[in-house]
Amino acid sequence: MRHGKKINHLGRKKGHRDSMLANMACSLIEHKRINTTVAKAKALKQFIEPLVTKAKTDDTHNRRIVFSYIKQKDAVTELFREVAQKVGDRPGGYTRIIKLGNRQGDNADMAMIEFVDFNEIYNVAKKEAKKTTRRGKKKAVEAETATVETSNEAETNE
Numbered sequence: 679m680r681h682g683k684k685i686n687h688l689g690r691k692k693g694h695r696d697s698m699l700a701n702m703a704c705s706l707i708e709h710k711r712i713n714t715t716v717a718k719a720k721a722l723k724q725f726i727e728p729l730v731t732k733a734k735t736d737d738t739h740n741r742r743i744v745f746s747y748i749k750q751k752d753a754v755t756e757l758f759r760e761v762a763q764k765v766g767d768r769p770g771g772y773t774r775i776i777k778l779g780n781r782q783g784d785n786a787d788m789a790m791i792e793f794v795d796f797n798e799i800y801n802v803a804k805k806e807a808k809k810t811t812r813r814g815k816k817k818a819v820e821a822e823t824a825t826v827e828t829s830n831e832a833e834t835n836e
Contacts, residue, residue, distance in 0.1 A: 686721050699725045704753040706773075707761060711792030719775045719791040730772045733762040764795040 688695055698718075703726045705712050714722070729747060732740040736758050745754050765772050771794065778788040794800075 685724075686717055688717060688721060695721075700748050703729065703748055704750045706791065706793070707748075707753045707757050710796040711790055713778065713788060713790050715781075716775070716777060716787040716789045719789040722791055723773050723775060727770070727772055729757065730761060730765060731770070733757045734766055736762065761793065764793070768795065 688698070690698065699722055702712065702714065702718065702722050706722065706726060725747075729744050732744050741754060741758060744757065745751070748754055748757070761772075773791055774794050774797075776790045776792070778790055780786065781788050
């Protein structure tokens, strides 16, 4: 029985799994998107999202924590400079997984994992949309009705 076992072991021992995820994270940081299996992409998402959250505040302590997971200095530098600048205002969900179908050789489910803010094709339509938060919708609607009422009052006064 697998009660309470939350991580996918991916058929590897701990050292091999940690090294593989660290190398995949470095490749993702460098290339901004990689193709892999769905299971590895889901494991990588859980591995890299806390690191990106740490990278949003650039101080020595967070750099050392991230460096303990990712052992490549160039990848850590790029994570704290480029990636953290793009995702600075995002509250989470820095990566997306897009399923690609099955691999030719062994019929494995393949997926592409990428950073959300680095894909210009998907972000064109989203930049035009008005930015609201979930909690702010009620206040935004109230503010919008208040502006409509004040504009109506101004028109009647003229």
